[in-house]
Amino acid sequence: MLERGHHDMGGLPAGKVEPTEHDYAEWERRIDAMVQLLRGAGQITVDELRKNIEALPPEAYDKLSYYEKWISSLTQTLLQRGVITTEELGRKMEEVAGRKK
C-alpha cells in the first residue's frame, strides 16, 4: 500500500485546536499576490505549487509558517520551469541582504 504523505493528515490523532490567527504582514500578502498573478498569467499551476509544498521534508513542512511554505514552493516551481536560475536567485539574495545591513 502507498504510504501516506506527511501532508495527508486527515483523521490522524492530534492536539486541541487553538483558535490562532494573525493579520497577515505585507510581505506575506505579496507572496500571495505573486502566486495569484503568476497563476493568472499561466506561468504556474496550483498543482505544481501544491506538489512542491508536499515535497518539503516533514521537518520543514511542520516548522515553516504558511507563507514561508508558499515562497519556498513558488521559488522551487519557477526554478523547475527555468523561469529563474539558482545563480540568479543566489546573486539577488546576496545583493538584497547586503542592501539591508
Next chain:
Amino acid sequence: MKDQGTYQPYSYYQLMETSLRELLVEKGIVTDDAVNAEVTAMRGRQPERGSKAVARAWVDDAFRQRLLKNGTAACEELGLEIPALKLVVVENTPQVHNAIVCTLCSCYPRVLLGIPPDWYKSRNYRSRMVREPRAVLAEFGLKIADAVQIRVHDSTADMRYMVLPMRPKGTEDWDEARLAAIVSRDSMIGVAIPKVG
C-alpha cells in the same frame, strides 16, 4: 502550531520574497504595481462578502435555492466573482450541521471569506475535524446536540465549500443589512452559529 504572528525583520523567507519579486520585475514577468494592486484587492476580500450572500438567501428563498444549486452562479448575481472554481454551499438545518476543512492543505472559499485564519491551516484542525468534529466544535465553544448530524466537507483545489447557517429566531423583521452583520466568518466555516444580540 507555530505562532505565525511574530517575525524578525528580514528573515530568510522575507529576503526570498524580496529577491524573487525583484527578479520577476527585472524579467518583466510581474510589475510592482500589479503586485500592489493584487494586495489591495486581497484586502478588499473580507468575510462580509460571504455574509452578504447568506443574508440574501435568508430573505429571498428563490435566491437561496439558486445558491444551493449553483453557488458560483448565484454569487455572481450579487457581483461576487468566483474565478475558476466550483463553490458548493451546504445548508444547515435543524437535523444537519455542516462544517468545512481542507485536510490536505488550506483550500477555502477565499473570494467570499478572505484569507483563511491560521487555525484553519493547523495540523490539529486538519487532522481531527474529519474524525471527531463534535469534539473539535466543542473546543470552539459550539455544542451540537447529539441528535443533530454533523457533516464535514473536505475541500479541494477545484471545489470549495461554504456553510449557509440557519437564520436565528427573533430576526423575522430584520432587514438584509442587519442580518448580514450577525453572519460571522466562523459561522460560514461551520465552527460557530449566528447569534442574536
